[in-house]
Amino acid sequence: MTFPTRTDYGVVSAALILELLPVVKFSDLGESEITENCAVCLYDFEGDDEIRRLTNCRHIFHRSCLDRWMDHDQKTCPLCRTRVFPEDLQDSLNENLWEAAGIFDYYGE
Numbered sequence: 001m002t003f004p005t006r007t008d009y010g011v012v013s014a015a016l017i018l019e020l021l022p023v024v025k026f027s028d029l030g031e032s033e034i035t036e037n038c039a040v041c042l043y044d045f046e047g048d049d050e051i052r053r054l055t056n057c058r059h060i061f062h063r064s065c066l067d068r069w070m071d072h073d074q075k076t077c078p079l080c081r082t083r084v085f086p087e088d089l090q091d092s093l094n095e096n097l098w099e100a101a102g103i104f105d106y107y108g109e
Helices: 014-020 063-071 089-101
Strands: 024-025 052-053 061-062
Touching: 014 063, 052 063, 061 063
Parallel strands: none
Antiparallel strands: 024 052, 052 061
């Protein structure tokens, strides 16, 4: 019987990332943050469109476009390929998940 190692769970899942990324209306974004269109679908953003803004690079995308991207287990920005969250934040999330699952002590770390 083979047990998963800690490195098998070394990155935050795309599903968890989506839970942590806020959704805002395009009309609620400040003028300095506005780009004309979504780099995934190339459609212009409009007032009531639901938008996700990435934490690290601050790029914005339609919620459905970014969700579809993350459904393919992508954890980087579709535009610049920067990690969605800074590495130290991902490490912290991973540690908390391992501790909550009781796996941290199981592997003797």
